[in-house]
Amino acid sequence: MTPRAHVPQVVLLGAGMDARAYRLSCLKECAVFEVDFPELLKTKAEIIHEATISPCHQRVTLQAKSLVRVPADLREHDWLEKLRKHGFNPNKTAVWVLEGILYYLPQHNAMNVLESIAANCALARMTLLADFMNKSSLSLSNSGTYHFYSDWPDHLLPTIGFSRVKLSQIGDPDAHFGLLHDPENLFEKVRKLPRSVQTHPDDGTPCCRLYLVEAS
Numbered sequence: 009m010t011p012r013a014h015v016p017q018v019v020l021l022g023a024g025m026d027a028r029a030y031r032l033s034c035l036k037e038c039a040v041f042e043v044d045f046p047e048l049l050k051t052k053a054e055i056i057h058e059a060t061i062s063p064c065h066q067r068v069t070l071q072a073k074s075l076v077r078v079p080a081d082l083r084e085h086d087w088l089e090k091l092r093k094h095g096f097n098p099n100k101t102a103v104w105v106l107e108g109i110l111y112y113l114p115q116h117n118a119m120n121v122l123e124s125i126a127a128n129c130a131l132a133r134m135t136l137l138a139d140f141m142n143k144s145s146l147s148l149s150n151s152g153t154y155h156f157y158s159d160w161p162d163h164l165l166p167t168i169g170f171s172r173v174k175l176s177q178i179g180d181p182d183a184h185f186g187l188l189h190d191p192e193n194l195f196e197k198v199r200k201l202p203r204s205v206q207t208h209p210d211d212g213t214p215c216c217r218l219y220l221v222e223a224s
């Protein structure tokens with residue numbers, strides 16, 4: 009069923025075990041779409057099902073107006089078409105949440121995902137919330153887990169159609185969440201250095217940065 013005009017849509021790409029749709033009452037007017045690999049979504053559905061029938065005090069209930077899970081591989085060209093077939097309307101208001109997903113994708117696939125969102129949803133009010141690793145952060149995995157990076161997402165996104173890009177680094181006052189007290193914390197240590205600096209002047213370690221970006 010296609011959401012009606014006034015129902016905002018929230019799309020979680022690489023949703024994983026994210027349980028916002030069950031936790032956040034602010035989503036009660038929203039149609040939530042979760043995109044991930046089929047096996048992941050199947051396992052998640054089973055776990056959530058168990059939690060919805062558990063004893064009262066532990067039971068989880070859906071807070072969102074609706075929730076649709078969309079099995080798709082974001083490296084394939086048809087993921088947006090699959091999302092559409094599951095009821096997503098690219099001409100209606102949407103918030104896109106790309107948390108912990110872009111850097112797992114090869115460079116060209118990550119760019120395709122961002123470009124597809126910009127190109128296909130240009131007519132609607134749209135907000136993108138995404139995290140980006142910088143190049144040095146790729147070294148956080150020595151098994152080659154991370155691929156896509158951008159040292160300057162605030163420059164990159166406008167080239168593909170996004171505007172009003174707001175960027176924070178994890179640990180900034182608006183992206184602190186009371187969690188980063190340790191001055192030796194990986195991200196905290198580099199936050200105040202110029203963003204062009206790739207290795208820490210004190211110890212030569214890579215300046216690993218995680219950028220949190222809001223764009224529209």
Ligand SMILES: C[S@@+](CC[C@H](N)C(=O)[O-])C[C@H]1O[C@@H](n2cnc3c(N)ncnc32)[C@H](O)[C@@H]1O
Pocket residue numbers: 021022023024025026043044045048080081082083106107108109112113
């Ligand atoms: C680190 S988890 C992030 C989960 C969630 N967004 C969060 O922040 O908690 C990455 C998720 O992306 C999914 N993923 C990775 N590559 C993908 C792809 N090519 N297509 C769809 N999902 C993918 C994984 O299955 C996993 O659930």
